[in-house]
Amino acid sequence: MADALSGSASDSGERFVASETAAFAKKRGAVVPDELETGGAVGIVAFADCVEWSRSRWFEVDFGRVLKDAKPTKFVPMKGQLALFDPPRQVLRKLGF
Numbered sequence: 001m002a003d004a005l006s007g008s009a010s011d012s013g014e015r016f017v018a019s020e021t022a023a024f025a026k027k028r029g030a031v032v033p034d035e036l037e038t039g040g041a042v043g044i045v046a047f048a049d050c051v052e053w054s055r056s057r058w059f060e061v062d063f064g065r066v067l068k069d070a071k072p073t074k075f076v077p078m079k080g081q082l083a084l085f086d087p088p089r090q091v092l093r094k095l096g097f
Contacts, residue, residue, distance in 0.1 A: 028057045040077040044095060045070045047084060 022032040049066035056064070065084070073095045078088070087095075 043072045
Protein backbone atom coordinates (compact mmCIF):
# COMPACT_ATOMS: atom_id res chain seq x y z
CA MET A 1 0.00 0.00 0.00
CA ALA A 2 1.32 3.46 -0.85
CA ASP A 3 2.37 5.84 1.86
CA ALA A 4 -0.35 8.26 2.83
CA LEU A 5 -0.87 11.28 4.99
CA SER A 6 -4.07 12.16 6.76
CA GLY A 7 -5.08 15.43 8.21
CA SER A 8 -7.15 18.55 8.31
CA ALA A 9 -4.58 20.99 9.66
CA SER A 10 -5.00 24.68 9.16
CA ASP A 11 -2.86 25.98 6.32
CA SER A 12 -2.30 29.29 8.11
CA GLY A 13 0.89 28.16 9.87
CA GLU A 14 -0.32 29.70 13.15
CA ARG A 15 0.51 28.35 16.59
CA PHE A 16 -2.46 27.72 18.85
CA VAL A 17 -3.48 26.19 22.16
CA ALA A 18 -5.45 23.03 21.38
CA SER A 19 -7.47 22.50 24.57
CA GLU A 20 -10.06 20.25 22.90
CA THR A 21 -7.38 18.07 21.31
CA ALA A 22 -5.45 17.94 24.58
CA ALA A 23 -8.58 16.86 26.50
CA PHE A 24 -9.28 14.11 23.95
CA ALA A 25 -5.68 12.84 24.19
CA LYS A 26 -5.51 13.11 28.00
CA LYS A 27 -8.67 11.00 28.31
CA ARG A 28 -6.73 8.26 26.48
CA GLY A 29 -3.48 8.60 28.41
CA ALA A 30 -1.53 10.66 25.88
CA VAL A 31 0.13 14.04 26.40
CA VAL A 32 -0.21 16.89 23.92
CA PRO A 33 1.98 20.02 24.13
CA ASP A 34 0.21 23.25 25.06
CA GLU A 35 1.17 24.73 21.69
CA LEU A 36 1.05 22.93 18.36
CA GLU A 37 2.40 24.13 15.05
CA THR A 38 -0.23 23.87 12.31
CA GLY A 39 -0.16 23.90 8.54
CA GLY A 40 2.16 21.01 7.85
CA ALA A 41 3.07 17.33 8.11
CA VAL A 42 4.80 15.77 11.14
CA GLY A 43 4.95 12.16 10.00
CA ILE A 44 4.12 9.60 7.39
CA VAL A 45 2.27 6.26 7.62
CA ALA A 46 1.11 3.40 5.44
CA PHE A 47 -2.63 2.76 5.23
CA ALA A 48 -3.30 -0.91 6.08
CA ASP A 49 -7.07 -1.37 6.46
CA CYS A 50 -10.45 0.13 7.30
CA VAL A 51 -12.43 -1.43 10.17
CA GLU A 52 -15.91 -1.07 11.67
CA TRP A 53 -14.86 -2.10 15.19
CA SER A 54 -11.73 -1.99 17.32
CA ARG A 55 -10.68 -2.40 20.96
CA SER A 56 -8.42 0.64 20.58
CA ARG A 57 -9.03 3.40 23.12
CA TRP A 58 -8.87 5.81 20.16
CA PHE A 59 -11.79 4.18 18.30
CA GLU A 60 -15.03 6.16 18.75
CA VAL A 61 -16.69 6.37 15.35
CA ASP A 62 -18.45 4.15 12.78
CA PHE A 63 -15.20 3.11 11.10
CA GLY A 64 -11.49 3.49 11.67
CA ARG A 65 -8.34 3.52 9.61
CA VAL A 66 -5.64 1.01 10.50
CA LEU A 67 -2.22 2.55 9.94
CA LYS A 68 1.19 0.88 9.99
CA ASP A 69 4.85 1.79 9.75
CA ALA A 70 4.35 5.24 11.30
CA LYS A 71 7.45 7.41 11.05
CA PRO A 72 7.71 10.81 12.73
CA THR A 73 9.44 13.46 10.64
CA LYS A 74 10.57 17.02 11.00
CA PHE A 75 7.77 19.54 10.48
CA VAL A 76 7.25 20.21 6.76
CA PRO A 77 4.88 23.08 5.87
CA MET A 78 2.14 22.05 3.47
CA LYS A 79 -1.51 22.80 2.80
CA GLY A 80 -3.94 20.73 4.91
CA GLN A 81 -6.32 18.17 3.41
CA LEU A 82 -9.45 16.53 4.80
CA ALA A 83 -8.74 12.92 3.84
CA LEU A 84 -5.97 10.45 3.11
CA PHE A 85 -3.74 11.59 0.29
CA ASP A 86 -0.51 10.73 -1.45
CA PRO A 87 2.07 13.33 -0.44
CA PRO A 88 3.51 15.51 -3.20
CA ARG A 89 6.95 14.42 -4.43
CA GLN A 90 8.61 17.62 -3.16
CA VAL A 91 7.31 16.87 0.35
CA LEU A 92 8.58 13.29 0.18
CA ARG A 93 12.02 14.63 -0.82
CA LYS A 94 12.01 17.03 2.16
CA LEU A 95 11.14 14.11 4.43
CA GLY A 96 13.97 12.01 3.04
CA PHE A 97 11.86 9.47 1.08
